[in-house]
Amino acid sequence: MVRARLTSVVCAYGALALGACLAAPLIGSTHISLARAFDRSVPFADNVDAQIFFVARMPRVLTGAIVGSTLAAAGVVMQALLGNPLATPFTLGVSTGAALGAVLAITFGSSLAVGVLASVPLASLAGAVVASAIVYALATRPGRPISTMVLLLAGVTLNAFFSALILFVQYAADFTQAYRTIRWLMGDLDVGSFAPIVASLPMVLLSLGIFAFLPRPLNLLSVGADTAATRGVDVGRTQRLAFLSASLATAAAVSLAGPIGFVGIVVPHLVRLMVGVDHRVVLPASALFGAAFLVGCDLVARTVLAPVEVPVGVVTAMVGGPFFLWLLVRKS
Amino acid sequence: MAARQKKLIALAALLCLSFASHASAQVARRVVSLVPNVTEILFAVGAGAQVVGISSYDDFPPETKSLPRVGALLDPDTERIFSLRPDLVIVYGSQGELESQFTRTGIRVYPYRHGGIDDVLQAIRDVARLTGHTADGDRVVRGMQKQFAAIRQRVGGRPRPKTMVVIGRDAGELRGVYASGGVGFLHEVLEIAGGDDVFADQKREAVQPSNETMIVRAPQVIIEVHAGDPPASQVLEKERAAWNQLASVPAVRNNRVHLLYGGYLLAAGPRLGQAADTLARVLHPEAFK
Amino acid sequence: MLTAESVSFGYGGAFTLTDVSVEIAPGSLTGVLGPNGCGKTTLLKLLCGVLRPDRGRVRLGDRPLGSMTRRELARHIAVVPQETHPAFDYSVMEMVLMGRHPHLGAFELEGPADFEVARQALDATGTSHLADRRYMTLSGGEKQRVIIASALAQATEMLLLDEPTASLDLGYQLEVASLLARLNRERKVTMVLATHDLNLAASVCHQLVVMRGGRILAAGATREVLTGKTVRELYDVDADVQFHDRAGHLTVVPVKRIDG
Structure with missing residues (x-):
């Protein structure tokens, strides 16, 4: 019964995600011919269609799929962990930490002239790790379950504190750096090559792997920590795994594409409207739907005002904001 | 009551106007510049000795090193500027609030507006006139125009490569790329340089x-x-x-990706001729043999 | 047999519970009585292993709870909390099936046998007709019966209930009380019921543990422990405790508060 539902939902959403990933590279501001793109007789360097397909669009679509998928799944896990449907992957400070790292790299990276520190993705990843480590250290005590209240407060406080630091660094930055920072904060999937994707894969796969163990414990956890414990859930361990895997997933996604908002909250809510609230169905469905959603939003971002592009974070916000208001009105 | 208020305002406005016209008759002796490329212009037209305050980002010419810094676009230090007793303050055109603050107290303001090469030349003439160096200003402008004309002539008739600045x-990666669009001095410098x-x-x-x-x-x-420096x-x-x-x-295939370093390339000021020259040499190396 | 031996516990600071010993015999229905803040809930959490005692120990048979995993414990002891507020709108069936958690492997999905257990639990609590409803749309009494069903689906020999009727009106209180009595009688489920409702305790419990200020005041068979003297010591209230013929059990009628 559960299995049949799980299978049908995963197949349906998998087909949707796959369809989006296959269709999106064919559509863009310029028309390309697939036949030419895959024509091996033309050297790659001379084949503009192949370049557009393999260098510009494929990495971009793949990034969209990976980022959409991890953010949506991390959103589901955070919401269950905090017992709060309004939580997002960014609630606990991970993205603000990443943003601080990115801002530091943008502002001071070139003057440091050290390749590694100048790299925006690496710096943002480091920022995300530092932020999660601080929140984790504040909210956990050995042998005790995590207090979600402390977790939430620590996350919200750290968000505010890091935001203040970002403003401070921004103030020291010059005009072009400040502008670049603002652009980074809007999110961008145009990674330009497969290398950043490959670099993020270990983290993404590890976090998705941990997610696979979480759904049933998360069901119980979202009913109440004590109830979960008496039903046989190791609450402390589940909370730690959920926090670490969701933070890791978020860190990977944000360092890859910037903090793209609303994916981590709109997708889980949409999916719950369609398939119910059982995390064993919601989690895989959100991961798949998140991929399709972000690939779709990016398709809009890069075509609607072509040749000018709309930042993808603006598109997700324009879809997400009204959807959320509708959800509120519908509930009240 | 309202009528009286109106009268007062009119009187105040009149006072300001008289101050302003009184001031414009005079040559500025103490100049504060919040705009780096205008600071450069001031020195180029021989008004360097009259500059008493500059922005936080000024680094050219080297004489600016010893001058007091008074903030920039986002954080002008008004008190500091007043304490330098300027009779001319050069601000960005977008700093309207700041502009009216100075005009109210009778300090002349020159709002600089970013634009194309013609705007830069006009700014040079304006700044030279305000500081009593009209002839030097004209000389600088003519010099630049001559440079531009020489470069145009040199690259003229040659195929113009499609160029992205x-x-x-x-x-380390192709992300967050900003390029010059079809408006502004960089675009015009590129056109002059034959791209x-x-x-x-x-x-x-x-x-x-x-x-x-x-x-x-x-x-x-x-x-x-x-x-910056390379x-x-x-x-x-x-x-x-x-x-x-x-x-x-094609630029990548034919090894025609050039990384250029130097503040003069991005400063809308007297060194634009030099910038055009650099670009022209990159675009048409054979014309400079 | 579930035993607590000289157990003391504090939430950091002074002990909330001091030197408490209880024995829960198989098949018994024990009430833990006392005013608010006397340590009933803490005792229950110690008995199910959610909290670990600072001193003394709790044993299930001859095994200390500390040596058992949460999963093992959950196959022996189920708990019904005072109120349950899920963050998401689960269906009644989903809520009840969550009771099967300790019997399923990490990636195992509920099979026909699990659904059968869940259906029986719904039957036993008279909530079969609610199976497809959303938990959040239920009334207080229905919710509590569903939570009891979920605990029953855990298929344990022991059920701990913390003030299961506290938020219910009179009708639902009686309904839940008779449900508990029936489950104890027919399914031989051992029960520990923490409550401050003297009449509820009188109506269903075989024996009572009476607590005050984190210590045990009295323990024993209901009719021996539940007396006017106990009520006076517990609440500073003068009360008539009499056997009520129509109800078939002791009843407590508070008369007045005793000052000083």
Whole structure:
């Protein structure tokens, strides 16, 4: 019964995600011919269609799929962990930490002239790790379950504190750096090559792997920590795994594409409207739907005002904001 | 009551006006500049000795090192500026609030507006006139016009390569690329130097092209301009190599990606002739043999 | 047999519970009585292993709870909390099936046998007709019966209930009370019922543990422990405790508060 539902939902959403990933590279501001793109007789360097397909669009679509998928799944896990449907992957400070790292790299990276520190993705990843480590250290005590209240407060406080630091660094930055920072904060999937994707894969796969163990414990956890414990859930361990895997997933996604908002909250809510609230169905469905959603939003971002592009974070916000208001009105 | 208020306001306005006209009759002796390229202009027209305060970002000419700093676009230190007792303050055109603050107290303000080369030349003439160096200003302007004309002549008749001028990019990768659009002094400098701007149709100062856009626009030359000093050679090589993934772009294929360093390339001031010269040499090396 | 031996516990600071010993015999229905804040809930949490005692120990048979995993414990002891507020709108069936958690492997999904257990639990609590409803749309009494069903689906020999009727009106209180009595009688489920409702305790419990200020005041068979003297010591209230013929059990009628 559960299995049949799980299978049908995963197949349906998998087909949707796959369809989006296959269709999106064919559509863009310029028309390309697939036949030419895959024509091996033309050297790659001379084949503009192949370049557009393999260098510009494929990495971009793949990034969209990976980022959409991890953010949506991390959103589901955070919401269950905090017992709060309004939580997002960014609630606990991970993205603000990443943003601080990115801002530091943008502002001071070139003057440091050290390749590694100048790299925006690496710096943002480091920022995300530092932020999660601080929140984790504040909210956990050995042998005790995590207090979600402390977790939430620590996350919200750290968000505010890091935001203040970002403003401070921004103030020291010059005009072009400040502008670049603002652009980074809007999110961008145009990674330009497969290398950043490959670099993020270990983290993404590890976090998705941990997610696979979480759904049933998360069901119980979202009913109440004590109830979960008496039903046989190791609450402390589940909370730690959920926090670490969701933070890791978020860190990977944000360092890859910037903090793209609303994916981590709109997708889980949409999916719950369609398939119910059982995390064993919601989690895989959100991961798949998140991929399709972000690939779709990016398709809009890069075509609607072509040749000018709309930042993808603006598109997700324009879809997400009204959807959320509708959800509120519908509930009240 | 209301009528009286109106009268008072009218009186105040009249006072301001008289102050302003009184001031404009005089040559500015103490100048504060919040705009780096205008500071450069001041020194170029021989008004350097009259400059008493500059922005936080000024670094040219070297004489600026010892001058007091009074903030910049976002954080002008009004108190500090007043304490320097200027009779001319040069602000950005967007700093309207600041402008009215000074005009109210009878200090003359020159609002600088960013634009094309003609705007730069006009700014040079204006600043020279306000500081009593009208003739020097005209000389600087004529000198630049002569430089531009010489470069035009030198590259004239040669095929003009489709060129993308990149003004910003994330270190080590093709992300966050900003390029000059079809408006502004950089665009015009490129046209003078004998290049066709690939984004000439984008009527904005800067565009953010995606990788797809860059592949489709297929520039024959890519010129990255950086304000700072050139980095170590292996960093330079790594940055140039970041472009290699756009293998079908002619500039990449024909090894015509150039990374240029120097504040003069991005300063809308007297050194634009030099900037045009640098670009022309990159675009048409054979014309300078 | 579930035993607590000289157990003391504090939430950091002074002990909330001091030197408490209880024995829960198989098949019994024990009430833990006392005013608010006397340590009933803490005792229950110690008995199910959610809290670990600072001193003394709790054993299930001859095994200390500390040596058992949560999963093992959950196959022996189920708990019904005072109120349950899920963050998401689960269906009644989903809520009840969550009781099967300790019997399923990490990636195992509920099979026909699990659904059968859940259906029986719904039957036993008279909530079969609610199976497809959303938990959040239920009334207080229905919710509590569903939570009891979920605990029953855990298929344990022991059920701990913390003030299961506290938020219910009179009708639902009686309904839940008779449900508990029936489950104890027919399914031989051992029960520990923490409550401050003297009449509820009188109506269903075989024996009582009476607590005050974190210590045990009295323990034993209901009719021996539940006296006017106990009520006076517990609440500073003068009360009539009499056997009520129509109800078939002791009843407590508070008369007045005793000052000082």
